[in-house]
Amino acid sequence: MKKEFNYKIDKIKYKNIDQHNYFVIYGWCYALNHESFTYHVKVNGKEAFFECDAIYRYDILKSEKINDKYLKVGFFIRVDCLEKEVESFELNVNNKNSEMTLVQLNANEIHEIEDNYAIEFNIDSVIHEKEISMITSSGWAYSIDGNPVDICILDKEKEIVESTFRQEMRTDLLSQHYIEEEQRNCGYFISFKNNDKAPYYIQFKSGKDVVVKRLQTTNTSSSSGISRYVRYVNKKNIEKGLAYLKRNGVKKLIQRMHYGTYLGESDYESWLFAQRASAKTLQVQRNTKFQYSPKISILVATFNTKEEYLKEMIDTVVNQSYTNWELCIADGSTNDFVEKYVHEHYADYKDQMKFNKLDQNYGISGNTNKAFEMATGDYITVYDHDDTLELDCFFEIVKSLQEYRYDALYTDEDKLDDSTKMYNDPTLKPDFSEDLLRSHNYITHLFIVSRRIVEQVGYYNSEYDGSQDYDYIFRCIEKANAVYHIPRILYHWRMHPQSTAQNPESKMYCYDAGKRAIEAHYKRVGVDAKVELLPKPLYGMYHTTYSTKENPLVSILIPNYNHKDILKTCIDSLYQVNTYQNFEIVIIENNSTEQEVFDYYETLKKEHDNVQVVTYKGAFNYSKINNFGMKYTKGDYVLLLNNDTEVIAPTALSEMVGCILRPEVGAVGAKLLYADDTVQHAGVVIGFSGYAGHVNHGINKDDYGYMVRARINCNYSAVTAACMMVKKSVFNQVGGFDEQFVVACNDVDLCLKICKENYLIVYNAFALWHHYESKSRGYDDASQEKMWRFNKEVEKFQAKWKDVLENGDPYYNKNWNIKLGAFRLF
Numbered sequence: 015m016k017k018e019f020n021y022k023i024d025k026i027k028y029k030n031i032d033q034h035n036y037f038v039i040y041g042w043c044y045a046l047n048h049e050s051f052t053y054h055v056k057v058n059g060k061e062a063f064f065e066c067d068a069i070y071r072y073d074i075l076k077s078e079k080i081n082d083k084y085l086k087v088g089f090f091i092r093v094d095c096l097e098k099e100v101e102s103f104e105l106n107v108n109n110k111n112s113e114m115t116l117v118q119l120n121a122n123e124i125h126e127i128e129d130n131y132a133i134e135f136n137i138d139s140v141i142h143e144k145e146i147s148m149i150t151s152s153g154w155a156y157s158i159d160g161n162p163v164d165i166c167i168l169d170k171e172k173e174i175v176e177s178t179f180r181q182e183m184r185t186d187l188l189s190q191h192y193i194e195e196e197q198r199n200c201g202y203f204i205s206f207k208n209n210d211k212a213p214y215y216i217q218f219k220s221g222k223d224v225v226v227k228r229l230q231t232t233n234t235s236s237s238s239g240i241s242r243y244v245r246y247v248n249k250k251n252i253e254k255g256l257a258y259l260k261r262n263g264v265k266k267l268i269q270r271m272h273y274g275t276y277l278g279e280s281d282y283e284s285w286l287f288a289q290r291a292s293a294k295t296l297q298v299q300r301n302t303k304f305q306y307s308p309k310i311s312i313l314v315a316t317f318n319t320k321e322e323y324l325k326e327m328i329d330t331v332v333n334q335s336y337t338n339w340e341l342c343i344a345d346g347s348t349n350d351f352v353e354k355y356v357h358e359h360y361a362d363y364k365d366q367m368k369f370n371k372l373d374q375n376y377g378i379s380g381n382t383n384k385a386f387e388m389a390t391g392d393y394i395t396v397y398d399h400d401d402t403l404e405l406d407c408f409f410e411i412v413k414s415l416q417e418y419r420y421d422a423l424y425t426d427e428d429k430l431d432d433s434t435k436m437y438n439d440p441t442l443k444p445d446f447s448e449d450l451l452r453s454h455n456y457i458t459h460l461f462i463v464s465r466r467i468v469e470q471v472g473y474y475n476s477e478y479d480g481s482q483d484y485d486y487i488f489r490c491i492e493k494a495n496a497v498y499h500i501p502r503i504l505y506h507w508r509m510h511p512q513s514t515a516q517n518p519e520s521k522m523y524c525y526d527a528g529k530r531a532i533e534a535h536y537k538r539v540g541v542d543a544k545v546e547l548l549p550k551p552l553y554g555m556y557h558t559t560y561s562t563k564e565n566p567l568v569s570i571l572i573p574n575y576n577h578k579d580i581l582k583t584c585i586d587s588l589y590q591v592n593t594y595q596n597f598e599i600v601i602i603e604n605n606s607t608e609q610e611v612f613d614y615y616e617t618l619k620k621e622h623d624n625v626q627v628v629t630y631k632g633a634f635n636y637s638k639i640n641n642f643g644m645k646y647t648k649g650d651y652v653l654l655l656n657n658d659t660e661v662i663a664p665t666a667l668s669e670m671v672g673c674i675l676r677p678e679v680g681a682v683g684a685k686l687l688y689a690d691d692t693v694q695h696a697g698v699v700i701g702f703s704g705y706a707g708h709v710n711h712g713i714n715k716d717d718y719g720y721m722v723r724a725r726i727n728c729n730y731s732a733v734t735a736a737c738m739m740v741k742k743s744v745f746n747q748v749g750g751f752d753e754q755f756v757v758a759c760n761d762v763d764l765c766l767k768i769c770k771e772n773y774l775i776v777y778n779a780f781a782l783w784h785h786y787e788s789k790s791r792g793y794d795d796a797s798q799e800k801m802w803r804f805n806k807e808v809e810k811f812q813a814k815w816k817d818v819l820e821n822g823d824p825y826y827n828k829n830w831n832i833k834l835g836a837f838r839l840f
Contacts, residue, residue: 423498669781710724
């Protein structure tokens with residue numbers, strides 16, 4: 015018999031717990047003749063109901079040389095069994111020509127795959143760090159009944175071993191259908207001291223279920239730093255790494271290890287298609303009845319639009335899964351093609367499509383405003399005539415409005431290359447970031463506004479043609495009750511030779527209009543600032559310098575221990591490089607033993623009348639030391655500064671002062687570089703390894719970072735206190751540093767407390783410093799004792815900020831796979 019299907023079963027399990035039993039099957043299958051087919055399941059010889067999710071598997075499309083890049087060959091099948099005793103199971107596939115059995119199990123074979131635990135888990139890695147005699151295991155575990163899972167380490171006597179434990183978000187498992195949304199924080203890291211060669215065990219316990227597995231070391235590291243990467247090492251990645259090394263050299267390979275890499279077109283498309291709503295999901299959405307079902311008006315200004323673009327643009331509106339919409343087209347074309355095409359091909363939608371053939375071309379703003387005049391919807395959005403939408407776009411918008419009626423919303427977007435017909439360059443945006451918007455129009459598409467706001471602010475202003483949407487976004491957001499971000503790629507911006515998306519230099523007037531839009535925004539909201547358009551190649555990016563004419567006193571707080579030369583480098587730069595002069599320096603002396611340091615203190619006090627030295631005599635505790643020193647500061651603004659820093663940009667301090675003077679800002683961070691001018695700090699994101707991590711770490715000074723965020727001002731949930739300016743009033747309002755955090759977590763904790771009081775944390779990319787990290791105290795992972803202390807402090811942090819860790823960092827898009835490093839999808 016001729017083979018009609020190719021397939022593979024990756025995993026099958028029979029779960030049998032508490033009078034609830036079901037099969038789960040993961041795998042892939044496709045018909046060799048590319049015809050459609052269906053799955054069928056039999057339990058005990060009878061047809062059984064089952065749920066099947068189609069999964070996009072780019073790896074299979076590539077390995078099987080399947081040309082249909084949209085085909086979802088993967089599947090996840092769940093079969094709930096009505097009978098408690100299951101004697102046989104079959105999974106079949108058939109089309110009109112043939113049938114094939116993919117799985118056939120008898121009673122004995124079912125028993126072999128039977129699992130009677132509510133606990134699901136996997137041990138991803140067990141790493142032995144020889145230098146510090148510690149073992150760390152990572153993986154994931156959850157209970158399908160929703161109960162918490164306790165994880166601990168047992169010795170050979172099955173006694174509990176002292177360990178440190180922290181959770182981790184596992185968005186990678188979500189995308190693979192292994193877990194549900196509520197289980198995304200199921201990852202774990204557990205570390206313990208390895209004192210002998212005896213076996214160790216890991217125990218998972220939930221309710222009455224207890225599972226114990228022996229730990230088998232998967233990696234042995236002679237350097238603790240290596241352990242951060244070993245879990246990602248496999249044959250495929252090694253081959254990729256060698257190819258990259260050959261093409262780009264050692265330096266670029268090391269940089270890529272630090273920072274990750276942006277995805278190529280085919281890689282990104284595989285991710286996009288995996289996220290895309292399936293036909294089944296779209297049908298469920300069409301049948302969904304919302305309590306609040308607003309009409310969405312989508313506005314398009316057409317001008318001599320190509321038939322291909324016009325059709326795709328309109329089709330992705332009329333086929334939306336949410337149907338309460340109207341499409342308002344204002345056509346300024348020099349011919350009647352668009353008008354005829356719309357009337358001929360979309361007559362069935364005449365009640366939802368409004369068309370106005372304009373008597374002339376009024377320009378982009380004027381034409382769009384004619385579409386605005388037609389709109390009757392509760393929410394209004396503007397759509398370019400050559401772009402496309404995902405078919406669940408309107409559904410996701412309306413779903414977001416059920417609990418709160420946001421005045422403004424925006425989505426993620428990417429670009430559709432018209433020459434290759436491939437999607438690329440995803441813009442996975444943060445939640446609303448005021449400073450990022452003032453640095454460039456990161457919102458762009460799709461921006462949705464309530465009619466109430468549009469009636470207040472008016473339509474597009476032709477004075478800003480080229481950046482008319484930027485000006486409009488500012489005016490809307492200034493009046494909005496809140497701005498909501500939908501973290502889904504729902505808009506595709508087409509790139510072709512005439513589009514700004516592909517040829518930035520084609521429309522330089524756009525960037526000048528953008529500068530004027532920001533300036534107009536500042537004038538309306540009463541902000542004294544200067545706006546500068548950044549030079550090529552950073553067209554469309556802007557640098558705002560906020561006024562410091564109040565010239566407030568800034569207190570610079572520097573803890574110090576020994577190392578006179580390090581401290582001198584820092585202080586010399588404040589006097590010799592820095593141009594902001596109204597400052598005082600408060601040095602907090604902590605247990606120095608070198609006489610030359612004390613001699614240097616005396617020299618400083620003689621040479622400068624704005625230096626004082628105060629002594630903290632207790633054991634090192636970063637939080638206590640800075641809380642102590644804060645009492646001696648006279649300024650309303652305090653720069654928390656490590657002694658191993660050095661001013662690079664003369665305006666670094668004034669940049670930070672300008673930001674901190676804004677009433678909505680609670681703290682400002684700087685861009686810190688290592689001695690080799692690679693990035694040490696350019697913002698902190700909550701969630702990495704269940705705690706937090708620096709993003710853009712290790713890239714070159716002039717590298718953009720994702721969305722150019724390493725080069726422009728934006729907001730983060732935290733910045734490092736190695737160089738952080740705070741309002742003293744806000745510092746006191748939140749209780750200063752939490753003194754339970756001795757070495758680690760203290761600055762991130764402080765920033766989160768500031769955020770909780772609704773102040774912004776600003777990363778200022780133009781406040782440039784060197785940071786010769788940890789020269790004075792040493793790295794936190796240099797010994798077992800320090801690693802242990804760090805892990806314990808992370809445990810405390812997780813307990814304190816459980817809600818933030820569970821919900822995810824608002825300034826970091828939830829689609830990034832936080833397990834893999836900064837700005838990585840997979």
